[in-house]
């Protein structure tokens with residue numbers, strides 16, 4: 001029976017998932033500017049037995065027409081967000097084994113800048129860092145913020161990302177020998193000159209030919225997560241990722257995406273079962289099913305078509321409310337505009353045979369935003385459904401997407417985790433010290449390992 005892994009999906013903003021929940025009395029999300037809020041959150045998450053706290057994020061925001069979506073600003077829907085890099089070392093001081101995964105987009109700064117930030121975090125947390133590699137949501141807004149004339153095309157962003165990760169990995173893995181850092185007070189030797197190496201990288205998009213100042217951290221390379229499930233995104237995941245955050249849609253579609261990513265990994269000579277694939281999940285759980293349904297109804301009552309439309313526009317550039325509600329998304333393709341440059345997954349899933357109308361898409365996404373599966377009920381029902389979904393999809397775990405944080409995370413920890421543990425679904429005993437050893441049940445060690453394809457395939461010369 002497969003061990004399941006659990007993370008918590010957060011963003012350093014008032015709420016997650018492109019839905020509206022922070023004004024609810026059970027949510028503390030609006031305290032997100034206060035470090036005490038995050039310390040409390042990290043402690044709840046660690047005590048509940050989660051493997052890691054995952055931070056989504058980016059510079060984008062939903063644009064409708066040619067301006068920021070009004071409802072996004074007024075309700076804080078994917079609009080406000082801080083950089084989680086700075087709070088993570090604080091949280092590491094208040095927890096002992098919890099991992100931290102941070103989303104950072106490729107294509108904005110130079111790989112050496114991000115590499116150094118992540119090395120720093122891996123040192124400061126004792127090896128508890130993962131990097132969620134994205135090419136970036138809401139690219140039209142990102143282009144505005146960075147003053148770019150236009151968005152870099154979708155597939156080119158992935159080509160750039162491949163170079164970005166290859167260069168960063170070489171800095172982490174090859175710039176310092178394990179014994180290069182001596183730091184010996186008696187001899188006064190800081191580092192062995194022969195043990196540090198110039199990294200020369202000549203890519204089409206990125207170049208480097210210098211020395212890397214950050215000595216090897218416990219994991220060297222942070223655990224490589226990836227999110228983005230277009231065909232190009234899946235190929236990228238199969239090439240680079242150790243963990244993949246798959247968009248949870250229906251069980252059947254998710255199972256197909258999981259199988260496809262494992263197949264692509266196997267084609268590249270990787271062990272497909274070593275890849276950890278996870279999807280988002282929103283859980284409404286309480287001692288009784290009635291109370292769980294009440295919580296769900298209270299959340300659903302806060303959602304509107306405008307919120308759904310803002311979120312969808314942020315992912316795709318398409319304003320659903322400007323379309324004919326009785327026709328399918330084919331009307332956008334028929335109009336001939338540039339479609340899919342921001343992200344294709346959320347368009348493709350609504351095309352083809354039996355495609356829903358725009359009205360049906362709005363209804364389907366209501367309360368869902370970018371969230372994955374929704375599970376509602378008493379603790380036994382929720383634990384059963386989690387096991388069923390894992391079996392139906394071949395996923396390795398779930399990222400719980402809170403609604404009324406941290407109260408609902410605490411409820412999940414108190415009510416559902418013990419059942420999963422009893423059923424043998426959670427890892428036994430003490431977790432490994434680094435995030436990588438924790439996610440590989442100790443078998444993968446702390447390091448990326450020389451078998452990882454990113455190290456064998458690079459545009460570089462040493």
Ligand SMILES: Cc1cc2nc3c(=O)[nH]c(=O)nc-3n(C[C@H](O)[C@H](O)[C@H](O)COP(=O)(O)O)c2cc1C
Pocket residue numbers: 055056057058103105134135136137138227228229230231232233234245246247248280342343344345346
């Ligand atoms: C489940 C999931 C979570 C994501 N989280 C983020 C995020 O936090 N920040 C971000 O910039 N992009 C995020 N993305 C990725 C962007 O959507 C992606 O890099 C870009 O839109 C291209 O995606 P595509 O391969 O699905 O077309 C996420 C994607 C998925 C599927």
